[in-house]
Amino acid sequence: MPSLVKDRRRLNRPVLVGAVLAAWVLIWIPTRGLDTLGLSPADLTPLHHWLNDVNDTVGANRNSSPFFLYFVNEIRAAVDSFVTFLQDLIAQPSYGRPVPVLGWLGVVAVVAYLSWAFAGWKPAVLAAAGFVFFGLQGLWEESMDTLALTLGAVVISLLIGIPLGIWAGLSDRFHRLVTPVLDFMQTMPTFVYLAPLTLLFLIGPASATIATLIYAMPPAIRLTAHGIRSVPRSAVEATESLGATGWQKLTGVLLPLSKRTIVLGVNQTIMAALSMVTIAALIDAPGLGKTVIKALQTLDVGTAFNAGLAIVVMAVVLDRVTTAAGDRARRTGRPSRFRRPLLAVFAVAAGVCCYLSYTYFWAAEFPDDVSIGSDLSKGADAVARWAQEDLSTATEALKNAVTYALLNPLEALLVQSPWWLVGAVAVLLAVLLGGVRAAITTAVCVALLIGAGLWQDSMTTLAMTIVATVMVMLLGVLFGVWMGRNRLADRIVRPVLDAGQTMPAFVYLVPFLALFSATRFTAIVAAVVFAAPVAIKIVADGVRAIPAATAEAATAAGSSAWQMITKVQLPMARSSLTLAANQGLIYVLSMVVVGGLVGAGALGYDVVAGFSQGQLYGKGLAAGAAIVVLGIMLDRIARASSPSKGSNHP
């Protein structure tokens, strides 16, 4: 591209964007309140009624339609028996025994053995310690139920996801086809499809597993495809020139070379599955999620925290083990000569532990006299109470400052503008930032939001989403740069980030409500807690990936730390910043529904109410779709405007 054009664009773009925004405000002043397309929470549009009717028809035909009798019911039976088998194995009394087949000792031994064999010593110790911790928390059975359900969902996700991912990696057409479907699966709020799922697959482990895998499968497909697409062309061409068949090419070159990315996909699938634990509990999924939900009913923060902590520990263990296994998959050093005999010896030891836990009560049921669960609960309770009583005055002030200075003006602009004004601004911005294609997508998305009958709610939610994403990026840059420059900081902060990502929101909703009241700001804070860790991690990795030589050169030239950050590290990590903003946004959107539970109103509340009240079902579904549409619109504009587009694909 001639540099002249590029320079002109760079010069003009911010000016034009500024002009569009200024024009928006100027037109807003005389037209505010016109054509805002408001719809009160109890009102429905014909589309919503129609969706209700569809839902009712499906329900009425559940027991007579051959589609259900011969197709859906078969899937249900297969998934049900698979997950129930896993539960019988490690979690629930089974086969006429008062305890599961494998008791705690056996499970700990098997987990430690597998972690050691695939990942190494350190992950194995961590895994064993983590699993013993579940027992100490007094949550052994619940944890194993959660583990069984998660494993079930992950195994099925991988069985389907990896082949689909390979296909998407090999075929551009399939890749284009599947990407929006995956976007849909990841951003459609689970609340929307929980009720229909139980209608299709009945109440029980099958529905819970399927709800989980809808959300957990996309990373497996995406990352497998990405791994295969990233294999260097030269390697593929070399095998082609040797006359390899398609199958040989796949198993000999593509899969081995993309192994590490695929393992990352497995890792992300596990994380996604664990993030569904509490929501699946709403349709009777067994395990830790139930403990959290039950505790929330009595606002028992301590008990919820204890169970939430178990989910965090499980996530951290599974994350570290799979990550280490992925790193090992990349290394090609020769194994030590002790490895083979050790594999055998440890296998025998694990086998003995399994036998013991099958045979003796002491090894089957975790001893309950060493519980630290109630101490953990009490500690969390005390901290929460202290925060609510002593901090809430300061936090109210913070809430008011952000709401009045930032959120309310932005919301006024978005919500009170006529729909055609906001639509025109969005399309113009898309043209300026992304180009014609992005503009067409944006126009379609605007039309869909209006068609869903939820324009005004969408704008309210959009205002919150923008504020939350800005906060996420501020934190992302601040902490990301710090962690990228400082290993020690990284080591200290990272577990906190893991906890933020995996601690179920239901655990901290009650303290947050006490600190910030039932407001839009509370919803924003909850979204930031969940979304900031991803942004921070991506920025930190980006900063760290800058070649040491560059940094040294800058230091040698006498740059101060501030110059180093602003002139070298941030500009060079620019593609990471874009990715962080994109992921941060997606994560913020996935918290819209949780926001609806704490005072956000708008789309989040529509979805929650649709889940709770039959006559609002159709509206909830439309609101869920509106969230997806918002996500696609913002993502496409951001992606089209990103300077690094397509750089991942050689």
Add this chain to the structure above:
Amino acid sequence: MKLLRLTATATLTALALTACGGEKIGETPAAGGSAPAQDCGAFNLAVNPWVGYEANAAVIAYVAEKNLGCKVTKKDLKEEIAWQGFGTGEVDAIVENWGHDDLRKKYIDEQKTAVAAGETGNKGVIGWYVAPWMAAQYPDITDWNNLNKYAEQFKTSESGDKGQLLDGDPSFVTNDEALVKNLKLNYKVVYAGSEAALITAFRQSEAKKTPLIGYFYEPQWFLSELKLVKINLPKYETGCDADAAKIACDYPEYVLDKIVSKKFADANGPAYKLVKAFTWTNDDQNLVAKYISEDKLSADDAAKKWVEANPDKVKAWLAQ
């Protein structure tokens, strides 16, 4: 090789330990065989997510298990999904139903998969409430006519220049937007979105003495912690809520009842008879709810405590 030997020794030691190692699984007779030999069979009880419901379910499940020998499976489900379960045969009974005319119409009248099984004896009240300190300081606030006088105090960051009326456990029907409009109140309805949000808001209101008015309901365990005071809206009269957009009266008193699946009712087994006969007072429910929420007893222990203290009531249910 040293490591190898160490591991082998450890394994052998472990094996040796098993020789003296504790009680074997399967040696002791299976527990719980003492239930009366009666043909009750499986009983799938839906548990909706609030403590009052859990209290009903706990007691019914306890009696069904201990006195009738049923195999009770409790399923934690939201109302909608529990009703759906009647048709698919996954749910036998719902034991605290709040109105839900739309679901009645759909499942009882149209799909004919559910039938009503009588009242629970509990009365449900819905309305607007304030924390006790407010009612004490501003006694006339309980009359809706005075609400506009206080609107200024209830302003928050969410309500703009109007007073905030905190609404919205999404599970319950609300007429509040229409009420605010038709009673010409200078308030804005703000949707808290969950019971936890409402309870936390009232708790903070009392603790910090900050003004708050919001939607709430009884029986509810939280009221035994903090006795909220109900605002008197224009009295409910039959038919005054016929047109949703024109509602200008208080909520009706809900007669809470039990709903069972058609199949379960037709089979007329002991569990069905128990569900049908079950009835108790708001005080009974509040007590069991308190055991669960404040004393942190398990549902089963809470039920046991109540059943042992009230043998006559239980006997009356079983006699029918």
